[in-house]
Amino acid sequence: MWTWFYRLASPPHFYxxxxxxxxxxxxxxxxxxxxxxxxxxxxxPADYQQGDGYRIIYVHVPSAYLSMMIYxxxxxxxxxGLIWRIKLAHAVAASCAPIGASFTAAALITGMLWGKPMWGxxxxxxPRLTSELILLFLYFGYMSLRSAFNDLNQSDRASAVLALAGxxxxxxxxxxxxxxxxxxxxxxxxxxxxxxxxxxxxxxxxTMILGFTFFFLGVLAMRVRGEVLxxxxxxxxxxxxxxxxxxxxxxx
Amino acid sequence: MNLGLGSLFLIVLQRDLMIAMRRWSDICNPVVxxxxxxxxxxxxxxxxxxxxxxxxxxxxxxxxxxxxxLSLNQLFRADIEDGTMxxxxxxxxxxxxxxxxxxxxxxxxxxxxxxxxxxxxAITYHLPADAISTLLLSLxxxxxxxxxxxxxxxxxxxxLRQSGVLLALMVGPLMLPVLMLGARxxxxxxxxxxxxxxxxxxxxxxxxxxxxxxxxxxxxxRISAD
Amino acid sequence: xxxxxxxxxxxxEVELLTGTGLTLWRGANCLFDQLSFxxxxxxxxxxxxxxxxxxxxxxxxIAGLTLAEEGDVRWQGRPLSARDETGRHTIxxxxxxxxxxxxxxxxxxxxxxxxxxxxxxxxxxxxLASTGLTPCADLPARVLSAxxxxxxxxxxxxxSGAPLWLLDEPQxxxxxxxxxxxxxxxxxxxxxAGTAVIVAHQSIDMGSARTxxxxxxEAA
Numbered sequence: 001m002w003t004w005f006y007r008l009a010s011p012p013h014f015y016x017x018x019x020x021x022x023x024x025x026x027x028x029x030x031x032x033x034x035x036x037x038x039x040x041x042x043x044x045p046a047d048y049q050q051g052d053g054y055r056i057i058y059v060h061v062p063s064a065y066l067s068m069m070i071y072x073x074x075x076x077x078x079x080x081g082l083i084w085r086i087k088l089a090h091a092v093a094a095s096c097a098p099i100g101a102s103f104t105a106a107a108l109i110t111g112m113l114w115g116k117p118m119w120g121x122x123x124x125x126x127p128r129l130t131s132e133l134i135l136l137f138l139y140f141g142y143m144s145l146r147s148a149f150n151d152l153n154q155s156d157r158a159s160a161v162l163a164l165a166g167x168x169x170x171x172x173x174x175x176x177x178x179x180x181x182x183x184x185x186x187x188x189x190x191x192x193x194x195x196x197x198x199x200x201x202x203x204x205x206x207t208m209i210l211g212f213t214f215f216f217l218g219v220l221a222m223r224v225r226g227e228v229l230x231x232x233x234x235x236x237x238x239x240x241x242x243x244x245x246x247x248x249x250x251x252x
Numbered sequence: 253m254n255l256g257l258g259s260l261f262l263i264v265l266q267r268d269l270m271i272a273m274r275r276w277s278d279i280c281n282p283v284v285x286x287x288x289x290x291x292x293x294x295x296x297x298x299x300x301x302x303x304x305x306x307x308x309x310x311x312x313x314x315x316x317x318x319x320x321x322l323s324l325n326q327l328f329r330a331d332i333e334d335g336t337m338x339x340x341x342x343x344x345x346x347x348x349x350x351x352x353x354x355x356x357x358x359x360x361x362x363x364x365x366x367x368x369x370x371x372x373x374a375i376t377y378h379l380p381a382d383a384i385s386t387l388l389l390s391l392x393x394x395x396x397x398x399x400x401x402x403x404x405x406x407x408x409x410x411x412l413r414q415s416g417v418l419l420a421l422m423v424g425p426l427m428l429p430v431l432m433l434g435a436r437x438x439x440x441x442x443x444x445x446x447x448x449x450x451x452x453x454x455x456x457x458x459x460x461x462x463x464x465x466x467x468x469x470x471x472x473x474r475i476s477a478d
Numbered sequence: 479x480x481x482x483x484x485x486x487x488x489x490x491e492v493e494l495l496t497g498t499g500l501t502l503w504r505g506a507n508c509l510f511d512q513l514s515f516x517x518x519x520x521x522x523x524x525x526x527x528x529x530x531x532x533x534x535x536x537x538x539x540i541a542g543l544t545l546a547e548e549g550d551v552r553w554q555g556r557p558l559s560a561r562d563e564t565g566r567h568t569i570x571x572x573x574x575x576x577x578x579x580x581x582x583x584x585x586x587x588x589x590x591x592x593x594x595x596x597x598x599x600x601x602x603x604x605x606l607a608s609t610g611l612t613p614c615a616d617l618p619a620r621v622l623s624a625x626x627x628x629x630x631x632x633x634x635x636x637x638s639g640a641p642l643w644l645l646d647e648p649q650x651x652x653x654x655x656x657x658x659x660x661x662x663x664x665x666x667x668x669x670x671a672g673t674a675v676i677v678a679h680q681s682i683d684m685g686s687a688r689t690x691x692x693x694x695x696e697a698a
Contacts, residue, residue, distance in 0.1 A: 082471075085545075134425050141422035148412050151504065153545075157475045158408045162422060165404050165468055169426045172457070176429035179453075180436060234503075255596060267582075267590050274581035335575025339634070342541055342571040343594055344559075478544050 009088045011228045012237040018221040025218030032211030039204025047201075053117040058204055060110035062212035063103045064128070067135055068170070070100035070216065074142075075167035078160035088224075090156035091231060093163060094146060095223035099216060101139035108132050127181035131174055138166045152231065260345050261353045268357035282323040283365040289315040290373045301378040308377035309387065309438035316366050316391060317398060317431055321420045323362040324402035327354065328410040328473060337410075337477045347473065348466035355403045355466070356396075363395040379442065386441035386451070390434040393454045397430050400458075400465035407472035430457060494518060495558070495642060495673050499549035500539060502532070509535055510694065513549070519641075519671040521688040522664070524678060531695025533677045534574070534646055540675055541571045541644050553642065567595055570638035573646045576627040577634070580620030584611055584630055587619050588637070597637040609633045609659065624651040629659075636663060643667060643674040649682070661685075 008014055040058035047054045074096035081089035111129050112122040123129070145162055149155035232238040255263075272278055293311050294304060331337040331354075340350055370391055374384045405423035409415035437450035496516040502509045509532030517523040525533045538544040540551050542559060551558045553568060578587045585602065592599050606612050609629045614622055622630070628651045635643055643664075649657050661683045664674060668687035676682065 134428060137421070137425040141418075141425060144418055145408060145422055148409070148415070148418055151478075154411075154475055154478055157478075158472065161404065161468060161472045161475065162408060165401075165426065168464065169429075172429050172460075173425070176432050176453075180432045255594065260594070263590065263593050270586070271579055271581055330579075333575070334579065335573055335577035336579070338541075338543055338571060338573055338575065339577045339591065341543055342569045344567050345594070478538075 009086050011088060011091075011232050011235075014088055015225055015228055015237075015241070018225050022218055022221050025214050025221060029211050029214035029218055032207050032214060036204045036208035036211050039200075039207060044201045044204055045198065050118065053114065056110050056114045058208050060107060060114060061205060062209045063107035063110060064132060065209055066212055066216055067100055067104040067107050067132065069213075070096050070103060071135065071138065071163075071170065072167060074100060075163040078163040082157055082160040082164070087156075087231065088228065090160065091224050091227040092220070093160065094156070095220055095227050097139055097143050097146070099219055099223065101136065101143065103212075103216075104132055104136045104139060108136065125181070127177045130181070131177050134173055134177070135170070138170075142166065255345070257346070257349055261349055264350050264353035265357050268354055269360065272357065272361040278323075278326070279361045279365065282319040282362040283369055285322060286315050286319040286366045287369060287373065289318060290377075294376075304377045305379060305442065308374060308379045309383075309435045309442060311377070312370055312374060312387060313391075313394075313431055313435040313438070316370065316395060317424075317427060319366050320363060320395060320398045320402060321424065322416070323358070324399070324406045324423075325409070325416050325419050327358050327403060327406035328476070329406075332410045332473075332476060337473060341474065341477055347470035351403060351407070351469045351473065352462075352466045355399050355469075358403075359396050359399040363399055367391045367395055383438055383442040386447045387438045389451060390437045390447075390454060393451065393458055394430045394434040397454070397458045397461045398427050400461040401426050401430075403469040404465055404472055407469040407476055409476075410473065411476040430454065433457070494555070495523075495540075495551070495553055495675070497540065497549065497551045500536070500546045500551070501548040502535060502539065502544070502546050504535075515690070515692050517673050517675060517690065518688065519673055520668050521673060521690065522668055522684050523673075523675045524682070524689055524691045525675065525694060526678070526691055527694030533694050536694065537571075537644050537646050537675060537677055538573075541569055543571070558642075567638055567640045569642050569644060570635040570640040571644045572631050572635050572648060574650075576631040578619040578622070578627055578630055581618060583616050583618055584622065584626075585615045588630065588633055591634050592637050595638045595640075597639065605633055605636060609636075610655070625653055625656055628652055629656060632660060632663070641672050643672065643676075645674065645676045645678075647677050647679065649678065649680055 008017065036058060040055055044055070046052050074093045077089045077096065078093040080086055081093060108129065111132065115124055115129075116122050142159055142162055146155050146159045149158060229238055229241060290311060293307060297303070297307070328337065331340070341347065367388065371384050371388055374387055379387065402419075402423050405419045405426075408422070409419050412418070433450045433454045437447040437454065440447040440450065494516065496514075498514045500513040501511050513536070515523060525536060527533050535544055539546045540558070542551075558568065577591075578584075582590075585606070588602060588606070589599055591597075592602055603612070603615070606615050609632060611626060611629055611633065614626055619627065619630070628648070632648065635645070648660055652660060664676075664682065665685040665687060667674060668684065
């Protein structure tokens with residue numbers, strides 16, 4: 001088990017494994033997302049209160065779910081990198097941040113688009129949108145700390161400490177935002193109440209969440225490959241990879 | 253040679269306070285900044301009493317947070333630059349305790365004066381007496397939490413040249429729960445209700461920050477001193 | 479060390495410093511690869527090499543301030559850390575920075591480290607006299623010359639009572655008398671079975687102590 005783990009954590013080995021993994025992640029992602037969109041836009045019935053406006057949840061909910069899930073993944077990877085000093089884990093954490101920030105932005109934008117027909121305004125200080133906004137700040141803080149260091153090793157470890165401090169804080173932030181919003185009795189995105197969720201509304205949502213997750217993993221694998229190659233630029237295997245790709249391009 | 257942990261804490265605390273006393277501007281700047289920010293709102297907005305009263309909890313808390321964020325940048329910077337941190341790192345003592353002593357010294361010279369002048373400023377915002385006592389209490393519990401959370405960020409950026417905005421961007425979101433609870437507690441007292449709930453929650457956050465922030469900041473300092 | 483004498487202690491004979499397989503990259507630059515060294519009690523290790531060859535970094539790795547990517551540094555067969563089995567202070571590190579606070583006086587600056595390393599503060603005037611710092615004891619450290627700051631940093635090393643001295647170019651800014659003082663305390667430390675690792679450009683007279691030279695980088 002451990003030897004397998006250490007072998008995977010070696011950059012050249014990972015670089016090869018990830019390359020073969022990418023199509024196995026991105027093709028299912030495409031299939032699931034197409035299926036989910038068809039289910040969400042065609043099969044699922046209109047909501048009796050919100051009409052067709054609610055259908056944006058098929059993008060909003062998976063994005064919001066991934067924005068949180070990726071932050072936790074990033075903090076886990078950063079923690080593993082910090083404690084066991086595994087460079088690949090730092091590369092994974094570094095690659096997570098821009099993807100996570102993008103999904104957070106997507107969740108915010110779709111949330112605002114949903115807000116317009118719901119509340120008549122694009123923005124309400126409502127707990128879930130507010131939490132997403134704070135999460136976006138956390139991602140920005142992480143990424144700007146990363147870029148502030150000249151030394152990669154220092155940048156990896158410092159940003160790992162920040163990611164861990166952030167992940168401890170995320171539930172605290174979440175609950176204080178809920179508490180804060182509860183005091184105001186403000187409007188909230190009306191949930192699809194449990195009894196009203198019919199099977200034809202639910203399965204496209206779950207399909208989309210699964211599809212988005214596969215998409216994230218595929219993009220992550222691609223990003224980590226690039227990150228690893230850049231980090232190991234001076235090593236022989238990276239030079240071999242670079243030489244072989246440039247020869248291929250020359251042949252074309 | 254084996255120094256007790258209590259005396260280690262006191263030695264570091266005493267020295268940092270002594271250094272701060274030799275530099276009065278470092279003590280005065282955050283308070284003056286705090287007063288300035290608070291004074292900006294009536295000038296830019298509307299000086300009517302009931303309007304200011306509604307604004308007071310949020311404004312005073314935001315100003316206190318900003319004053320803390322500005323001063324935190326200096327928490328470990330001089331120690332990293334002049335080599336003091338290298339010496340502290342090669343001494344056989346738990347670094348977390350040293351960090352805690354330094355953070356406490358920093359709060360005593362920058363945070364406590366802000367807390368002390370806050371009631372006076374609250375009077376200029378026409379805040380009633382029981383709301384002022386809640387404000388004072390919430391700041392007294394909340395600003396040490398802000399300093400402790402900020403010590404992690406200050407430790408991470410201590411070795412970087414341009415870090416003021418970066419520090420605020422990094423640790424600002426982490427401090428939002430303190431801001432929300434503190435301002436809201438004052439607000440609740442202002443509307444005549446019982447603010448003990450959020451004050452207890454603030455206390456819980458302080459306890460959490462006391463136990464988790466120093467080791468995290470110690471880890472960060474080792475990275476910054478590298 | 480409570481007797482206050484800066485040089486009064488003999489260190490046990492078994493203390494031994496070894497570094498094995500140390501590797502460190504900075505970006506695409508390899509500072510050192512599979513570097514090994516050792517130093518015996520009463521022996522000095524002299525690190526030499528051109529600028530940028532990683533001498534200071536190696537010293538910082540030994541001090542535990544910088545993490546090596548591979549390899550380890552051991553002291554008496556155990557990983558070297560700031561405290562040994564008995565909780566005693568093992569390392570006295572003297573880097574380029576002198577760790578003096580400009581707003582405190584020389585005496586106040588040294589008193590802080592004296593209290594932290596368990597050195598009797600009553601012996602401080604004597605120590606200041608021996609390092610030639612008595613005239614500036616009550617001056618704020620910001621007015622000290624570079625050489626005086628270096629002397630203050632050496633005084634801190636003497637106070638530490640640590641068996642392992644890590645000195646980064648200790649002769650910098652010192653005048654002839656200062657260099658002579660440095661050599662004298664160094665010889666005494668080694669004669670007491672202490673160990674020293676020194677980054678030095680100029681030659682240092684170690685007296686009869688055994689000196690090993692570690693050449694870093696290409697011998698240019």
